[in-house]
Amino acid sequence: MALKSGLFMPTATGRMQGVAEMAASHVPYDSLSDAEVMLRAGTDDDAAYEYLVTKYHRPMIAFMYRMCRSQALAEELAQEVFLRVYRSRKTYAAEAKFTTWLYRIATNLAVNHARDHKVERSGKVVSLDEPDEESGTTLDVADPTLNVEQNILRRERLQAIKKHVMALPEKQRTAVFMHKYQGMDYREIAEVLKLSESATKSLLFRAYEVLRERLKEFV
């Protein structure tokens, strides 16, 4: 691979020093692909790791939030995702896009967590008004431009929308989250879910058809 034989897998001592100097100085990570930045993180370039965390922590928390519907838990799971990325930095092989790898870790973590805590969650009553224990925020922040009644209606509407999305089968739901909210294309979703591209397209088509039917009353 050109990447490995060039910048990231130096063979000569001078080349090694060059990489170390680059790591120490300001590196324009924006000009590199995420996979290249991740390979640099594997050479203990902490700034490279920091760059990826800064770039992806928001979308990752948002993804986890939709997967588990709790901000505190979403942040906890997102922390675990980035810690796993850190632990695997030396063995990262850049065989797939960085985001594919990242979302595969995230999806596995979220799905396993949901399965492990299924009984716990099913018995939990979530109040729409009480703030989250850890974050201190309510589940859906009230819109200050609306009055109390309008805010209640808005919340109820949002809860109903979420309920319909969450009622989708696990794979369809995850695919919708990645496609609709994370802006991922069929190929990338297919790689994360280990499906063919055509199967992913068909999975999403079915999911959106179901949602169109169920969300008719909100249109």
Add this chain to the structure above:
Amino acid sequence: MNCNDVRENLIELLTDGPADPQVKTHLSQCGACTAELASMRKTMAVLDEWEAPEPSPYFLTRLRAHVKEEREKAPAAKWVAWLRRPVLAVSLATMLATGGLLYRLTVGTQAPDNGAVADIESLDKNHDLIIDTDLVNELTGGPSDDVAEP
């Protein structure tokens, strides 16, 4: 290009627009497909209402602390990994086996002390005691188990 072809690609049409001129033509002529597209667009707009909250301001601080912990415990982890190496495992197993064998050999030579040798010693002692008793009997004119010589 028929209605099925268009409907199967509604999602792409919404995100990328009708790249294929045939699709564009079909949509301009087919009211049902246009309605389907508009309906799906509205569904997408409803889904847009589900916004994710902003990350907490401490997220990155907490993560950095975890990463620091991870970095600090790395040398210990290396030792654990070294201990888990197969070569070391084989060496330890060999040492244990050798130790076991040596113990068995050592104990093996001493084992009769606890069994047969102790019995033989006990028999010897009993024999000495019997002879002594016999001698006392003979001296005191008591019965003797000596066989009279012909």
